[in-house]
Amino acid sequence: MLPxxxxxxxxxxxxxxxxxxxxxxxxERAIARAxxxxxxxxxTTFAQRAAWMHVTADLxxxxxxxxxxMMTLEMGKTLASAKAEALKCATGFRFYADNAEEMLADEHADAGAVNxxxxxxxxxxxxxxxxxxxxxxxxxxxVRFAAPALMAGNVGLLKHASNVPQSALYLADVISRGGFPDGAFQTLLIGSGAVESVLRDPRVAAATLTGSEPAGRAVAAxxxxEVKHTVLELGGSDPFIVMPSADLDAAVKTAVTARVQNNGQSCIAAKRFIVHTDVYDEFATEFVEAMSALTVGDPTDPATDIGPLxxxxxRADVEELVADAVANGAEILCGGARPDGAGWYYxxxxxxxxxxxxRMYTEEVFGPVAGLYRAADIDEAVTIANATSFGLGSNAWTTDAAEIDRFVADLDAGGVFINGMTVSYPELPFGGVRRSGTGRELSAHGIREFCNIKTVWIG
Incomplete structure (x- = not known):
């Protein structure tokens, strides 16, 4: 039975x-075509690929x-955030169109040293x-896979999540209308059960996955x-540390955005808020007040801050984690109960x-739920931050130079953002350590992931 x-x-x-x-x-026909x-x-030349990519971005x-x-209809994000995502994709296409040739230029060594x-x-x-x-x-x-992969000269097969088929089909369509050859980027409407046979096909050279840890383990295995290269991004439980020297108003405002962006369903959303005891009470009061003031509702309404999951x-998974935390001694400071009515709101x-x-202490909560922790000093803050198997992004707020150095050195994550929130940019590498995955997307590192780095020696 098909899914x-x-x-x-x-x-x-x-x-x-x-x-x-x-x-x-x-x-089979899609793989053969690819x-x-x-x-x-x-x-094809970089110039030709870049021209197609610029047309795709314009479209x-x-x-x-x-x-x-379309995205709001399929997964519930607010219209404002959905439009921002679409425009960010256009930016990503243009970034690789303009920079891929330089990123993949031959890297010359000292010829004399190697005879x-x-x-x-x-x-x-x-x-x-x-x-x-x-x-x-x-x-x-x-797009953060498609743009660098296509500019590097690879072709793509997209197996998207089964609840966003229109988004999946649109991406293949807009790339085709951009001028890329038939077969350069195709969407496969398949369930997870069909992934193994595609990945094992000898014509498929490599794979990239963004998703859950169990899915990543399965694909990696x-x-x-098959001895094929993979890039895996498997989620995170990012810390957001606030120290006494921080601009507290800015930290609170950013903390709210960092937690509820995309209705709280972002791998790099801050999830664990670790606050120095000297400013904990003030931060907690302001943070709870700001979170309580957010409007939950119709994602097409401009007044809505948080749409449905x-x-x-x-939503059931979020409720289960919150209930487990309460059963183990935690306290709900605001929210914590689904509203009445239709839709999957929280x-x-x-x-x-x-x-x-x-479970919340170490597991990722994929919804607008913030965990609040008190730290006696920077040592405890770092210890709490690293007390998870994940290591994707991290955030720290301080104006103390020594503390900044400490966080950059000791936060066990793929990225550290000081006095701001974790954001993915085409210009910066993106990825994690530990169970947040392997490999990198974006920047020059991302485009090189799916390249053979061929050594050339000419006598």
Missing amino acids: VIATINPATGETVKTFQSATADEI ADTARTYRT LEAEADDVAA ASQAFARYQPLGVVLAIMPWNFPLWQA IAGD ATEQG PATVVSAITPAA
Whole structure:
């Protein structure tokens, strides 16, 4: 039985549109088309790829309002954040169009030192890359793979989350309309059960996944068995540390945004707020007041701050973690109960006095729920921050130079943001350590992930 792939409006729970899963024959044809295209696409010039990418960016920008409405319908993010995501994707396309050739230029070594007339490293595409993407940023997550992969000369197969099929189909369509060859980027409407056969196909060279830790483990195991390269981004439980020297008003304002962005469903959203005891009470009072004032409701209403969670199961998972924390001694300072009515809504929630026995202490809460922790000093703050198996982003607020150095050195994460919140930028590498994944997306590091770094020695 083929899996259900459908747009279900999380604001109402209504199934808007269903899609037929790809059959085995359709999957085979798509892989064959990708492999055929890869052989000629790798020979196109950077200038040609960049021209296609600029057209794609222009199309996406022109269609941003409609694209935003589609994303809001599929996963519940507010219209304002959805439009911002669409425009960010256009920026990402243009960034790699303008910089890929320089990023992948030959890297020359000292030829004399290796007894050669010439010696250099050359970046060459791997071929067909499978991208397994989540629903929370339906376009940006996929674009941050697609833009560098296409500019490097790879071709892509997108297996998107089953609740954002329209976003998945749109991305393949806009890339095609941008002028890229048939087969350069295709969407596969398949369930998770079909991923293994695609990944094991010898014509597929590598894979990238953004998603849950169990999904990452499964893909990594298959890729390891096939000796194929992977890039994995598997979530996080990011700390947000506030020290006495911080600008407290700015820290509180940013903390709210950092926690409830994308309705709280972001891997790099701050989730654990660790506050020095000297400013804990003041921060907690202001933070709870600000979180309590947020409007939960229709994501198409400009007055809404937090829309519904993307799936019914997602809300149930959030409720379960909050209930477990309370059962283990935690206190709810605001929120903590689903509102009446249709849709998968959950309010902005602050939970304090979380003990190590609670799952929230180490697990990621994928919704607008903030954990509040008191730290006696910087040593305890760092200890609490690192007391999780994740290591994606991290945030610290201080104006003390020695404290900044300490946080940069000792926070065990793929990124450290001082006096600001974690954001993904095309110009900066993005990824995590420990169980937040392996490899990097974005920047020059991201485009090189799916390249063969070929050593060239000429006598």
